[in-house]
Amino acid sequence: MSTQEAKHTPLEYQTTHGQMNILGFWIFLAAEVVLFSTLFATYAVLFGRTADSPLPSELFGAEIVLIMTFLLLTSSFTCGIAIHNMRQGQVKPLIIWMVITLLLGLGFLGFEIYEFMHYTHEGATLQSSAFWSSFYVLAGTHGLHVTLGIGWATLLIIQIVKRGLTPVTSQKVFIISLYWHFLDVIWIFIFTAVYLIGMVV
Template identity: 70%
Template sequence: MGHTETIDPNKPLEYQTEKSRLNILGFWIFLGAEVALFATLFATYFVLTGRLADGPGPGELFEIKGVLIETFILLTSSFTCGIAIHEMRRGSKKGLMIWFGLTLLLGLGFLYFEIEEFIHYVHEGATIQTSAYWSSFFTLLGTHGAHVSLGIGWMIMILIQVARHGLNTTTTRKAFIISLYWHFLDVVWIFIFTGVYLMGMVM
């Protein structure tokens, strides 16, 4: 792919080619579309709040402890993912892989606690079929959880590419884009934490 652009030492590797810059811009546009997707799920959730069909309500089932564990795991994974990109920009392939590895472990930990929480709700009689409220709850949180699962698979594949090819304009661009995706999942979680859990416990 012998591009002839010269390397500009003031820019990180992932911004060196025009194609990379446009790929990254394109990913931001994709994230804009994801914002619209999650907005529709949040709107549905808020409109259906209180539609319990005589089933259990969120105030009875939500527990702040488990929710805070999930929140801090995801927040920390966003931080380790940021450090991974910092290490990548220092030219440290090993640093990138270690911090991405930590991010992956935290992502798996988050999924473990989230699935545990869902199983608990189902045992308490709140399933996706119980009421309009729980349908919208599981759709919103399930879509976020599915994004996290996809992100884990994606990050593993990027790690394999970095391990095999090292840091070049292509692999750094790919690593940077998965980092944007991962931070975005944390942004969505902030709104789930606030709009679903905190408000569910207040109302």
């Protein structure tokens, strides 16, 4: 690679290994799309099959879900800023924005747990009907992904602190940013297909 090219190629793409990891992760995300599509399809098929448990329109409220959406969308934005800083080789802002991203993610999780507890309290549990089973598994799988993402990103922040920006560390951070944006996209679909539709039907 000529020096001219090297200057313009981001650090994470500079080694073949980095390129292959990133491509592999894109393919993994394709598999994740199939996984979530299957969960969405299951939810759509079981929609309305509430047996004698509460209807979604009785429980879904706009406030909490809007706050959650705001938190997660903002976290995607701050994650983008972090990557922007990484591309400019600034370690400190990168870490700060990543920490902010994770705090927003934690906030999202907190509200989701509160929301689940609230529904359970109202009599809509994983066990109460096919509809609620599919709701908890769809939203829960997303929540589980966010949880794992927070744990994973925390490990990466420690590695950045220890090692600074290298082709390997920047490739790892870039990959988790892809993952984080992907979770944001999934949430937009959950927000629309589950909450907005569930509130009016």
